[in-house]
Amino acid sequence: MKLLSALPFRLSFRAWLALLIxxxxxxxxxxxxxxxxTINERSYVPLADFAAAFAMTKGNRRSGNGEIAFAGxxxxxxxxxxxxxxxxxxxxxxxxxxxxxxxxxPFVSLADINATxxxxxxxxxxxxxxxxxxxVFDPGHGGHDKGGRGPYGNEKDYALDVVKxxxxxxxSKGVKVVQSRLSDVFIELHERPKMNKNYExxxxxxxHFNSAGWKPSANGIEVYALPSAGLPxxxxxxxxxxxxxxxxxxxxxxxxxxxxxxxxHTLLGKMSESFDRGVKRARYVxxxxxxxxxxxIEGGFVTNPEETxxxxxxxxxxxxxSAVADGILAYMALANEQRLPKRAxxxxxxxxxxxVWEE
Ligand SMILES: [Zn+2]
Numbered sequence: 001m002k003l004l005s006a007l008p009f010r011l012s013f014r015a016w017l018a019l020l021i022x023x024x025x026x027x028x029x030x031x032x033x034x035x036x037x038t039i040n041e042r043s044y045v046p047l048a049d050f051a052a053a054f055a056m057t058k059g060n061r062r063s064g065n066g067e068i069a070f071a072g073x074x075x076x077x078x079x080x081x082x083x084x085x086x087x088x089x090x091x092x093x094x095x096x097x098x099x100x101x102x103x104x105x106p107f108v109s110l111a112d113i114n115a116t117x118x119x120x121x122x123x124x125x126x127x128x129x130x131x132x133x134x135x136v137f138d139p140g141h142g143g144h145d146k147g148g149r150g151p152y153g154n155e156k157d158y159a160l161d162v163v164k165x166x167x168x169x170x171x172s173k174g175v176k177v178v179q180s181r182l183s184d185v186f187i188e189l190h191e192r193p194k195m196n197k198n199y200e201x202x203x204x205x206x207x208h209f210n211s212a213g214w215k216p217s218a219n220g221i222e223v224y225a226l227p228s229a230g231l232p233x234x235x236x237x238x239x240x241x242x243x244x245x246x247x248x249x250x251x252x253x254x255x256x257x258x259x260x261x262x263x264x265h266t267l268l269g270k271m272s273e274s275f276d277r278g279v280k281r282a283r284y285v286x287x288x289x290x291x292x293x294x295x296x297i298e299g300g301f302v303t304n305p306e307e308t309x310x311x312x313x314x315x316x317x318x319x320x321x322s323a324v325a326d327g328i329l330a331y332m333a334l335a336n337e338q339r340l341p342k343r344a345x346x347x348x349x350x351x352x353x354x355x356v357w358e359e
Contacts, residue, residue: 036110039100044107047099051077054121067355068099068106075121080355081106084234085278088120089343090351091264092278094234096227115228119254120261120279124338128255132293132335133201134176135328138193138286139163140208140296143186148211150302152312155209156184161314162299163207165321170328193248193290203259204294205328206286209311211303219304220275221267224296225260226288227281228253234280247288255293259331262341263295266327269347271320274300276344276352293331297324 034050036043048058051070056077061069066081078087084095093116097109108117119126139160141147147155160181167177178199180192196202212218224234226249232238249256257279264279277298287294299320300307310316333339345351 034110034113037102037107039102039107040097042097043110044100045110045113047079047106047108050108050113050117076351077117077121078353079106079108083355085355086112086117087352087355088117089265090345090349091120091261091268091343092276092352092356093117093120093261094278094280096231096281111228111231115231115253115257116279119258123258123261123334124340126254126258128252129258129293129335130255131201132203132332134178134199134203135167135170136178136180136193136196136199136202136204136292137163137167138180138204138206140206141186142181142184145186148209148302150209150211150308150311151305152308153302155211155302158209158302158311158317159207160184162317162321162324165318166207166325166328169322169325173329175329175332189285190289192286193292193294196290196292202292203328203331204286204290204292205324206284206294206296207324208296208298210298210301212301213303216303216305219301219307220277221264221271221300222277222280222298223260223264223267224280224282224284224287224298225256226250226253226283226294231281233282234278242283245283245288247283248291249287249289249294252291252293255335256287256295258334259293260295262331262334263297263324263327265341265344266330266347267297267299267320267323268352269342269344269349270323270326272347272349277356299324 034045036045054075056070056072056075059069059071061067069078075089079099081101082098084098086093086095095112099106099108141156170177181187193204227233229250230243232243260279268276284296300311302308330341334341
């Protein structure tokens with residue numbers, strides 16, 4: 001709206017679109033370049049252009065609430081205008097900037113195409129992905145730092161238990177696995193990724209459980225990767241200082257994002273009862289200090305009455321650990337053999353279809 005009021009006369013949408021600037025396309029397979037338009041001082045791309053590049057056409061969607069859907073044989077994308085939420089191939093993702101409409105047509109930021117939508121739909125196009133030989137597990141918290149406290153136990157113990165189980169599964173398949181902590185001890189956050197440098201071609205996986213004592217209904221699984229330098233974290237407005245901090249993890253962000261995306265698809269596919277909280281972005285210390293592909297998994301809420309019972313059960317933790325191991329194996333198959341990772345719907349899970357709230 002700001003742009004329109006600055007113009008001396010009203011342009012038709014077609015004329016306005018003709019003023020788009022052309023920039024090179026990074027991930028899309030079909031288009032040579034994107035047409036961009038400056039909106040809210042950022043480069044935006046017509047969402048229809050992005051959809052066309054992935055052979056999607058506009059579908060019907062509950063009209064009137066801002067939801068817009070595109071679908072093709074291989075991909076599905078649903079966005080809600082003026083929000084940062086996107087359902088990409090059936091799994092929730094959180095964008096850096098809201099999808100906006102101009103002349104009734106949706107636009108998505110070029111930053112989100114490059115950082116999230118493109119790599120999510122075309123993981124094999126991400127050049128930062130390199131072969132993987134070692135898994136560095138980081139069981140969250142430990143010692144005096146109990147993490148989230150549930151009615152039956154503490155996050156630190158569940159995290160260590162899941163790591164031990166996932167490690168056993170991965171080692172049985174010949175994967176080298178090490179851990180930032182082997183027992184109930186506290187290790188400073190910035191120390192945890194330091195062990196990466198002792199091993200050949202590692203990935204870093206921090207295992208946590210969530211808590212929200214103020215909101216017992218909160219439940220579900222989310223996976224975090226570092227945001228690209230200059231882009232905001234999920235649930236927060238852009239921060240001109242924190243978002244531009246120089247972090248060791250910045251260089252490897254595209255690979256970390258594909259790892260997070262692959263993990264969330266696998267976890268949701270295998271844990272069919274778990275709610276999809278999405279692939280998120282945060283500048284957690286362990287992700288900032290890690291210069292290899294790195295993710296942080298929140299495997300459910302110890303503060304949710306139903307979920308905490310499951311987390312406390314060894315059978316559930318074994319199943320969950322197996323899903324975590326499979327998510328790592330799926331990323332390794334992509335990195336080492338260029339094998340495309342399965343999507344949540346390949347496991348028979350119905351795609352996430354409702355919009356929630358950003359937090
Ligand atoms: Zn934690």
